[in-house]
Amino acid sequence: MTTDFVRDYFARALAADRLAHAYLLWGPAPEERDRAARDIAAAFVCPEGPARGMAPCGACRACSAVARGASPAFIELSADRDTIDIDAVRELIATLAIAYEARRVVFAPRIERLTLPAAHAFLKTIEEPGGATLYLFTTGNIGSLLPTIVSRCHRLPLYAAEAHPPPPDNPDLERLLADPARRDELDSETLADYAPGEDRRDRLRVLCAHLIAHAERRAAALCGEAPAAPTIFDALDLRGVLHVTERILAAAADIDANIHPDLLLECLLIDLRRGAA
Incomplete structure (x- = not known):
């Protein structure tokens, strides 16, 4: 945050x-x-x-x-x-x-x-x-x-x-992440369609940027700083949002490390599904 x-x-x-x-x-x-x-x-x-x-x-x-x-x-x-x-x-x-x-x-x-x-x-x-x-x-x-x-x-x-500027425009990915009912659709194959690109690390960067934006949106709504807006994190309380944000930031920090991006993505998705359950 x-x-x-x-x-x-x-x-x-x-x-x-x-x-x-x-x-x-x-x-x-x-x-x-x-x-x-x-x-x-x-x-x-x-x-x-x-x-x-x-x-x-x-x-x-x-x-x-x-x-x-x-x-x-x-x-x-x-x-x-x-x-x-x-x-x-x-x-x-x-x-x-x-x-x-x-x-x-x-x-x-x-x-x-x-x-x-x-x-x-x-x-x-x-x-x-x-x-x-x-x-x-x-x-x-x-x-x-x-x-x-x-x-x-x-x-x-x-x-x-400035370390995490607004994500690049991606209406399809935004529609997915703004629909709480589609949380269970979060898997690596689906997200590859919504965050296109040849480089897996670049796709993961795009995904993390959008996820951080949605976590911030949910946190702001919980704190009364902004009107509530639909997001896949709607089921989370503030502590849950902070935990999920921590996991997203950790994944974003590891993108350029010597870790396979597909493994990073799968671990991140597991964390997100657990956090939003």
């Missing part, structure tokens, strides 16, 4: 008192991803942050303390180190053991930097959250993390809008 969508997602969840305790923002553009995630984390402790769409005001006492690295409400884990070792996690655990009445956030960019001992110690911290503490992590490689850490977090794909 785009940065604006993710900001709005957090603002709505906070306003409705439905924030989970841990979130993992993942995406391929580390600078934009981590900058957006840090802003969201800072906005969590800024009095004006939620009203500003999860953007810190930058002028209040809380924001000034965050900027100086002197805020007890904003804990950034090993920001300038190549690894996050067990000592850093122990220091975090000791800090969190100190009673704190207001909201606070633990921000851990590039959480794949955790060493294995640190990851196991960190897992216990996530499993036993205390008070109004939000854990916000980022990564560019979910597969490098302990599965148990990933499973404790709500995952949000985050990418720059």
Whole structure:
């Protein structure tokens, strides 16, 4: 999802008192991803942050303390180190053991930097959250993390809008994807007819672009940002849409890897059918 969508997602969840305790923002553009995630984390402790769409005001006492690295409400884990070792996690655990009445956030960019001992110690911290503490992590490689850490977090794909521009015009494919009743027609042979071309990788790129657009359309409708429009993802709630988006983005990222595009497509279709069931 785009940065604006993710900001709005957090603002709505906070306003409705439905924030989970841990979130993992993942995406391929580390600078934009981590900058957006840090802003969201800072906005969590800024009095004006939620009203500003999860953007810190930058002028209040809380924001000034965050900027100086002197805020007890904003804990950034090993920001300038190549690894996050067990000592850093122990220091975090000791800090969190100190009673704190207001909201606070633990921000851990590039959480794949955790060493294995640190990851196991960190897992216990996530499993036993205390008070109004939000854990916000980022990564560019979910597969490098302990599965148990990933499973404790709500995952949000985050990418720059320009990374996935509007898909090329393809009325036939659009009619297929805009008809919820035709979800079971999603198979590789049918899609080959709707996304024509000699190069299988190019066809898969076209399909992923259209699927991402439909997932965004469904997410926007669920968040009340746009009128509902028919899509094969109509049966999904927001969490389901986010999961499906994650799988589409993963497939799109692997298109140029040394993986046969037909295998990528079949795996993607299995994920889509499971997600939309």
